[in-house]
Amino acid sequence: MCLGIAMQVVAVDGYNARCEAKGVQREVSLFLLQEELVQPGDHVLVHVGYAIQKITAQEARSTWEALDELLALEDAQAARA
Amino acid sequence: MPISAQTWLQRLRELPLSSKTRIMNVCGGHERAIGMAGLRSALPASIELIPGPGCPVCICPEEDIYQAIQLALHERVILVAFGDMLRVPVNVPKKEVRSLEQARAAGADVRPIASPREAVKIAREQPEKSVVFFAAGFETTIAPVAGMLAEGLPFNLSVLLAGRLTWPAVAMLLASEAPGFDALIAPGHVATVMGPEEWRFVVERHHLPAAVAGFSPVSLLAATYSVLRQRLEGRVFLDNCYPEVVRPGGNPGARRQLQAVMEIVDANWRGVGIIPQSGFALKAEFAAHDARRLWPDYNDTARKRAGQMPPGCDCARVVLGKIYPNECVLYGYACTPRTPVGPCMVSDEGACRIWWSSGVREAARTQPVVSS
Ligand code: SF4
Numbered sequence: 291m292c293l294g295i296a297m298q299v300v301a302v303d304g305y306n307a308r309c310e311a312k313g314v315q316r317e318v319s320l321f322l323l324q325e326e327l328v329q330p331g332d333h334v335l336v337h338v339g340y341a342i343q344k345i346t347a348q349e350a351r352s353t354w355e356a357l358d359e360l361l362a363l364e365d366a367q368a369a370r371a
Numbered sequence: 372m373p374i375s376a377q378t379w380l381q382r383l384r385e386l387p388l389s390s391k392t393r394i395m396n397v398c399g400g401h402e403r404a405i406g407m408a409g410l411r412s413a414l415p416a417s418i419e420l421i422p423g424p425g426c427p428v429c430i431c432p433e434e435d436i437y438q439a440i441q442l443a444l445h446e447r448v449i450l451v452a453f454g455d456m457l458r459v460p461v462n463v464p465k466k467e468v469r470s471l472e473q474a475r476a477a478g479a480d481v482r483p484i485a486s487p488r489e490a491v492k493i494a495r496e497q498p499e500k501s502v503v504f505f506a507a508g509f510e511t512t513i514a515p516v517a518g519m520l521a522e523g524l525p526f527n528l529s530v531l532l533a534g535r536l537t538w539p540a541v542a543m544l545l546a547s548e549a550p551g552f553d554a555l556i557a558p559g560h561v562a563t564v565m566g567p568e569e570w571r572f573v574v575e576r577h578h579l580p581a582a583v584a585g586f587s588p589v590s591l592l593a594a595t596y597s598v599l600r601q602r603l604e605g606r607v608f609l610d611n612c613y614p615e616v617v618r619p620g621g622n623p624g625a626r627r628q629l630q631a632v633m634e635i636v637d638a639n640w641r642g643v644g645i646i647p648q649s650g651f652a653l654k655a656e657f658a659a660h661d662a663r664r665l666w667p668d669y670n671d672t673a674r675k676r677a678g679q680m681p682p683g684c685d686c687a688r689v690v691l692g693k694i695y696p697n698e699c700v701l702y703g704y705a706c707t708p709r710t711p712v713g714p715c716m717v718s719d720e721g722a723c724r725i726w727w728s729s730g731v732r733e734a735a736r737t738q739p740v741v742s743s
Contacts (some may be wrong), residue, residue, distance in 0.1 A: 294511070294560050294563070294616075305522070317488070319488060319515070319518065319522075321518040321519075321521070321522055321628070322514060322515065322518045322622060322624050322625040322628060323622070323624055324624045325623055325624045326624070335560075335563065335616060337511055337512070337515065337560060338453075338485065338486045338487060338512055338515050339485065339486025339487065339488045339489070339515065340486070340487070340488075340514070340515035340518055342511065342514065342515075342560070342563055342564055342622055342625060343563050343564075343616055343618075343622055345615065345616055346615070348615075349615035349616060352373070352587070352615065353585070353586075353587075353615075353616070355587070356585065356586055356587030356588075356589070356590070357586075359408075359587065359588065360403070360404055360407055360408075360586070360587075363407035363408055364407055364728070367407060367728060367729055367730055368728075
């Protein structure tokens with residue numbers, strides 16, 4: 291449950307942001323990132339619908355890769371089960 | 372050029388390890404990555420990776436789940452909760468309603484949600500109904516809940532809070548006679564919010580190596596390597612193997628919301644007991660949205676086994692890292708994800724569930740058996 295997912299900010303409206311990861315868009319709250327300036331194009335780590343940290347594009351890529359890796363392993367496990 | 376998992380494994384194998392080292396993680400996400408990547412079997416046999424208290428659903432007080440079920444059944448509220456919570460059983464006779472899922476089958480309005488924002492949306496859409504958000508979670512999840520409260524709730528939404536802090540459980544283990552581990556891998560996303568400094572006590576007070584890790588095999592291997600080297604060199608410190616996300620001080624905005632909305636209180640962990648200063652509670656200013664104050668307490672202290680794990684379930688010892696999941700006598704027999712007996716087999720963050728889905732299909736007495 292504590293797993294955050296990296297997303298790219300597409301649009302910002304107050305504390306609401308439209309964010310995208312892997313072609314899927316979601317509404318995300320920026321309420322916990324009030325100390326940061328978050329703009330379209332930025333990357334954030336999202337947990338239960340809230341951005342909990344601003345991260346760089348490269349960091350986002352590496353967390354996506356880690357997630358892909360994990361999902362592939364889970365698929366492999368599920369196929370074996 | 373980042374170092375690959377293969378290189379980390381190579382380095383780990385080259386370490387002059389003589390004695391056994393038990394490394395505890397306290398995050399379901401870590402345990403999942405370890406299980407799925409098969410890190411246990413890839414590491415030298417002298418390294419033991421022990422899943423510890425990393426599952427908030429598993430230690431959510433039985434009384435709180437009972438309370439949520441009763442509210443859903445008797446008060447005709449809309450009860451919303453993170454999906455994991457719906458199948459966790461309470462200790463009532465078989466013919467009674469034993470989980471939120473069963474309450475829903477019995478006609479109660481119980482809905483799984485994935486974000487606190489969904490709770491707000493449901494309450495706004497149905498102002499004629501009372502909505503109760505049963506929120507269990509660790510710091511990473513409770514910070515968004517605090518944000519939701521601070522931002523302002525619809526009048527008809529209240530929170531039944533079962534939030535917990537992770538570090539006090541580790542502090543309790545370390546203060547005990549047999550903590551059961553020699554090094555700690557600290558949870559990456561808890562540290563993202565709260566800051567890595569929370570874990571300094573492991574190093575400063577208990578002189579054990581510690582490293583914050585992310586959720587990739589590479590980050591976990593780097594943290595494993597770090598704590599082993601620290602131990603070998605006799606020079607312990609709190610390492611940060613997830614620096615791209617975990618910053619000093621964590622997320623100050625999130626911490627500010629937590630401080631504004633929550634109090635830290637002594638709190639019960641299912642099957643474990645009270646851990647000092649390990650729980651979140653809503654401050655008095657939020658009484659109008661505190662389900663514990665708004666609704667009658669349905670808990671009956673005379674109820675059999677109230678507060679405990681289900682009969683025969685060894686979840687409490689699994690959570691504390693005292694036994695491996697497959698050392699529970701019910702593992703794989705009476706208890707599988709399809710017919711879970713205890714919360715550790717229900718929750719995606721429960722060690723029993725994670726071990727089962729990463730392929731451990733056999734019960735073991737002492738050594739974990741991994742099917743290939
Ligand atoms: S295998 Fe089932 S019964 Fe045993 S500890 Fe895990 S959840 Fe509890």
